[in-house]
Amino acid sequence: MSDKDDISQKTLAVHGGEPRTYPYDALAAPITQTATYSFADTAELIAYFEGRKDREEYGRYGNPSVRLVEEKVAALEGTEDAVAFASGMAAVTSTILALVKSGSHVILFADCYRRTRQFVTTFLGRFDVSHTLIPPADVGALKKAIVPETRLVIAEAPTNPYQTIPDLEELVAICKKKKIKTLIDSTFATPVNCNPARYGIDLVIHSATKYLAGHNDVLGGVLAGSAGMVSLVRDLRSLLGATLDPHAAYLIHRGIKTLALRIEQQNATAQAMAERLEQHPRVRQVWYPGLASHPNHDTARRLMSGFGGVVTFELDADLEGTSRFVDACRIPRIAPSLGGVESLIEQPALMSYFELSTEEREAIGIKNNLVRLAVGIEDTDELIADVLAALGATR
Ligand SMILES: *Cc1c(COP(=O)(O)O)cnc(C)c1O
Numbered sequence: 156m157s158d159k160d161d162i163s164q165k166t167l168a169v170h171g172g173e174p175r176t177y178p179y180d181a182l183a184a185p186i187t188q189t190a191t192y193s194f195a196d197t198a199e200l201i202a203y204f205e206g207r208k209d210r211e212e213y214g215r216y217g218n219p220s221v222r223l224v225e226e227k228v229a230a231l232e233g234t235e236d237a238v239a240f241a242s243g244m245a246a247v248t249s250t251i252l253a254l255v256k257s258g259s260h261v262i263l264f265a266d267c268y269r270r271t272r273q274f275v276t277t278f279l280g281r282f283d284v285s286h287t288l289i290p291p292a293d294v295g296a297l298k299k300a301i302v303p304e305t306r307l308v309i310a311e312a313p314t315n316p317y318q319t320i321p322d323l324e325e326l327v328a329i330c331k332k333k334k335i336k337t338l339i340d341s342t343f344a345t346p347v348n349c350n351p352a353r354y355g356i357d358l359v360i361h362s363a364t365k366y367l368a369g370h371n372d373v374l375g376g377v378l379a380g381s382a383g384m385v386s387l388v389r390d391l392r393s394l395l396g397a398t399l400d401p402h403a404a405y406l407i408h409r410g411i412k413t414l415a416l417r418i419e420q421q422n423a424t425a426q427a428m429a430e431r432l433e434q435h436p437r438v439r440q441v442w443y444p445g446l447a448s449h450p451n452h453d454t455a456r457r458l459m460s461g462f463g464g465v466v467t468f469e470l471d472a473d474l475e476g477t478s479r480f481v482d483a484c485r486i487p488r489i490a491p492s493l494g495g496v497e498s499l500i501e502q503p504a505l506m507s508y509f510e511l512s513t514e515e516r517e518a519i520g521i522k523n524n525l526v527r528l529a530v531g532i533e534d535t536d537e538l539i540a541d542v543l544a545a546l547g548a549t550r
Contacts, residue, residue: 172226239363240375262286311341344463371497
């Protein structure tokens with residue numbers, strides 16, 4: 156099943172991209188745990204290399220369990236194809252490397268994932284690939300940043316932690332005219348809340364570690380796009396070796412079965428949480444795309460069918476008071492990452508930006524009293540009650 160326009164995300168999550176039957180009439184997808192594949196005889200080997208026989212060859216080039224993840228994500232995103240990687244960053248770096256060459260220029264929204272930013276701003280320079288950072292969600296600045304060498308625009312929607320959402324339709328209109336490829340890291344949105352390819356985005360990336368797998372127990376990444384683009388990136392994956400392991404693929408594939416259900420719950424809990432926090436006297440500001448107060452709320456409503464499971468907020472407290480609140484939460488666990496069944500909470504100043512001084516953090520908009528809460532699938536009312544009770548600890 157893959158026809159996105161006729162079939163709901165709930166049904167596609169369960170059945171999308173899967174054959175009707177598996178070997179031995181198994182209902183569940185098997186794990187093909189193998190590093191290589193045998194040929195019946197030399198004639199088959201020759202037929203394969205001459206392109207007369209389609210089959211697997213070697214584990215770094217392909218695996219049926221990995222293929223199932225790729226086909227399911229392609230079905231959910233409504234793209235021709237997808238290719239899976241050992242991690243989200245393997246997907247990001249392999250895709251970018253497949254598209255640029257010495258002399259190319261890349262445009263990146265300044266609030267993109269920290270490691271993506273690091274790769275573009277420090278690593279690519281070694282290969283004479285230049286870049287321009289543009290302000291969050293500022294598509295107007297994109298127009299001005301384009302130079303004749305610009306090959307690629309990298310965006311995220313929503314971003315971390317303020318959840319900005321650039322206008323994807325405008326972004327595509329600008330880039331298509333100049334034949335510039337567009338890449339969106341859609342990890343926070345998931346294919347349930349947004350399908351960027353529908354708006355003409357060329358390349359859609361997910362850290363499958365987060366919502367797709369959904370259980371905080373496996374790393375993975377996926378790129379979805381046209382057959383041509385995916386094939387280009389797949390060839391580089393085979394060369395770089397950032398291939399997804401078959402057992403990890405099985406866990407991701409199994410996780411996606413419940414994706415639409417989990418996202419429905421996480422959207423609802425996060426919306427209710429954001430609304431309650433916004434009313435609370437110990438909370439200064441809340442950033443959630445589903446709130447009318449969010450600067451990109453209108454864009455979110457136009458492009459997304461749900462607003463996601465992450466709520467970011469600033470407390471009326473200092474660094475220590477904010478830590479006391481985080482420590483007082485009994486349900487959310489303190490950990491990096493997001494998107495799993497367990498709620499996770501963190502103080503970005505002490506997690507992703509620990510090495511920076513208070514002044515350096517302020518300069519990039521990360522305040523000491525900022526909290527990121529990624530809601531899981533626990534009971535909505537119990538989670539809200541737990542977080543509200545913990546706010547008392549900020550005093
Ligand atoms: C976590 C994350 C990544 C990196 O994914 P890994 O699976 O940890 O390599 C990339 N982009 C976003 C938005 C993420 O949240």
